[in-house]
Structure formats: C-alpha cells, structure tokens
Amino acid sequence: METAIRWAGNPDIVLVIKLLSLHITVQLVDLQISGRVRVALKPLVPTFPCFSNIVVSLMEKPDVDFGMNILGGDIMSIPGLYQYIQETVKRQVASLYHWPQTLEIPILDASSVAVKKPVGILHVKVIRAIKLLKKDILGASDPYVKLSLTGERLPSKKTTIKKKTLNPEWNEKFKLIVKDPELQVLRLQVFDWDKVGTHDRLGMQMVPLKLLVPYETKEFTLDLQKDTNISDSQDKRNRGKIEVELTFVPFKEDSIKFSSKCSGSLDSFGKKESRIDRASEEGTPGGAGLLLVMVHGAEDVEGERHNNPYASVLFKGEKKKTKMLKRTRDPLWNEEFQFMLEQPPLHEKIYIEVLSKRSGFIFPSKEPLGHVEINLTDVVHNGRINQKYHLINSKNGMIHIEIKWKTV
Secondary structure: OEEEEEEEEOOOEEEEEEEOOEEEEEEEEEEEEEEEEEEEEEEEOOOOOOEEEEEEEEOOOOEEEEEEEEOOEEHHHOOOHHHHHHHHHHHHHHHHHEOOOOEEEEOOOHHHOOOOOOOEEEEEEEEEEEOOOOOOOOOOOOEEEEEEEOOOOOOOEEOOOOOOOOOOEEEEEEEEEEOOOOOOEEEEEEEEOOOOOOOEEEEEEEEEHHHOOOOEEEEEEEEOEOOOOOOOOOOOOOOOEEEEEEEEEEOHHHHHHHHOOOOOOOOOOEOOOEEOOOOOOOOOOOOOEEEEEEEEEEEOOOOOOOOOEEEEEEEOOEEEEOOOOOOOOOOEEEEEEEEEEOOOOOOOEEEEEEEEEOOOOOOOOEEEEEEEEEEOHHHHHHOEEEEEEEOEOOOOOEEEEEEEEEEO
8 A cells, every 4th residue: 555644743752862961852843754654564464464574665755843942942043953854854764664664563473373484585796886976076986886685685785896986896706585476576775885985875676576587697787876765856866786696596486386487587677588507507506595493492491590581693703693572481482583595404403592681780680501412414314303302401391492494
C-alpha cells in the first residue's frame, strides 16, 4: 500500500541538550509531518493476523516542520537556522527509512512463523565505473562501491578505494545470499571516500534479481542516479556509469523450481547473456556452499549468579550471538546463522557455548553455562543434522542445534 500522510498537532515534547557541562532544555511545538509512505504486510503466514511484520518505507524525503522554544523564545525565527535544521532532519530521517531502507515492526513472534530460507547465491563482479561525478574541488574523487540486497540486515559489502580517479577499475568479486529472487533487489552505491567527515555518495542504482536467469552471467552498464526518487528533477547532472556482472546460482535442491523460469531474453538493462557451467565457473568452485546453523534452544541451563542465557557460535574465527533472554533456564532462541564457504567443511568443527550475562557494572558480568563442539563431517555427507546435545561443564544442560549444508 502506498499513501500520502499528514499529521499536525501541538504535542508537549521536551528535550535536554547536553553541551559539555551545560544542559539546555528545548521544547518542540507545532509539530507537522507529511510525506508519502509504502506499507507492506509480509511475510504472509497461516497464523492470525496472517502477516508477521509491518514494513514501512518513505518514498520521498518527509516534510517535518516544528518550532523550538528555549527560555520562552522560538529560536527557529533566527535567520538561516530554520532551513538548516529542517534540511538536517529531512536528511537524517530519509537516510534511515527512505526506500529501499525499511522500518520493520514485528507483529508475530519469529518462532511462530516460517522464515524465508536462503535459496541461492548471487555472484557480483564490480568491474568499473566511468566518468563519475567530481566532488572534490582540488582533484578527482576516491571512489568505492557498497553493495547489498534489500530485505537483509547484513552489513553491506565494500570494494577497495581507488585513489584520485573518476574512472576506477575494480574487477572485484562478491557473494550475497539470496532468499527471494523474485522480490529482492541489488543496491549499488558509489561513494567518494573522505578522511574527515562523511563520505559523499556519487550515485546509486538498483538491479531487480528477477531480471537474472539462473546460472547465466549477465553484464549490466547502469546510469548512476542521485537516489531512488526517479521523479526528482532538482538534480539531473550526469553522474557516470557503473559496470557489473551478475550471476544467480541456486542451491542444488532449489535449482529445479528456478529452471522452469529461465527465459534467456534481452532487456534494456543488460547486454548479451551467456550460459555458464556452475561447477566450472571461475571463482565458483563446485564445493562452494552455505552452512546454516539454527540454534533452537536449551534446557536446564543454570548459573550460579544469574540466569540470562544467550548462545555464542564460533566457526572459523567468526563469532555470532543469539539474543539474551532474561531469567530463564529453558531459553528458546530459534535464531539462524549463515556461513558462506568455498569448500565443504569436511574436517571442521563448530563451537557453540551458552553463557549468561548480567547487566550493570558487576564483575564478572559473564558466566559460562556449558558448551558443545560439533564435527561437521556428518552434516556434509547427509546435508543436515537436527539433534540435542549434552552441554559440557553443565550438570543437566542440553542444547538443540540444527545444521544444514547447502551446495551450489
């Protein structure tokens, strides 16, 4: 749903601004907000109310108008200050929630609904950029590219920084986990690196994954835009182009359902397509895949000082943690972690530990409640394990772990 919203009122909002040792009290008055928003109810589930999240995005920068009273006087009447504050607020709010950025409001507990599972890997090769917009007055830019998929909260991938050039050559490869190739979009943003302050965005572009045919590499030459607001006519400067190569490789168990959708047609985004051999593709070894670790929960975990358990997953030097649950001996996390690997983890082990953490400045704040070390050989051969393990160094504690190995 897309709709225009407008809200106006005179709420009683009081803020305290701390400037060194000085505390300044500010009252916000005559607050007005207007803008155009997109609201999505997803994913759809068979449990009432039939959707698990409300996802909200701004389709344009919002108008936020208000007065600021300090000591009974409205400081917004100071020349130049009003416009500066308004533009700063618009920019900050837009950076958080301007599409494709989203605000997700959970309606149903994640443990009660089916979560989308990864179905494949998107291989991205960032080749080059051409005739980028010059931001630095005294010289060329220092560009780099950030790339990410919509619908994911994972950190963006980044290329290296190319110094003092408007025509950078990267030829760098990345892999992104795909959950919904029909709806997800690849977001490419080119930035000018700056040693001091924020990095200026030189331009951006979006590529819907539904334009890709599984196992086929497609090259895109994209005109960079200021932002996603196509109707914005305020800045029509030529921002240059970016060239990328994209290949969507489904996991083997998902490849059949995607193969029926292959079309091999050309469109306005891409150049000639060519079919590749997924097992022999350069940079895509046949043993590459995704290790999925689901930490379901634990039983009878008991600490001497407190019981606020969380689980820590350590694999190949990378550590990931579940949320902490307070005051329980039988936590249910139902959290999944992903590790992308170039080869099957035949001779690898994964270390999972349950700990309890106490808030505040109490030493020691962490308390180990038990751990387990799982050999991944059976996971590779069978594709999946799902069982409960006795926690080492725990009297009666057990942990429920499910691990899957998906290959491309």
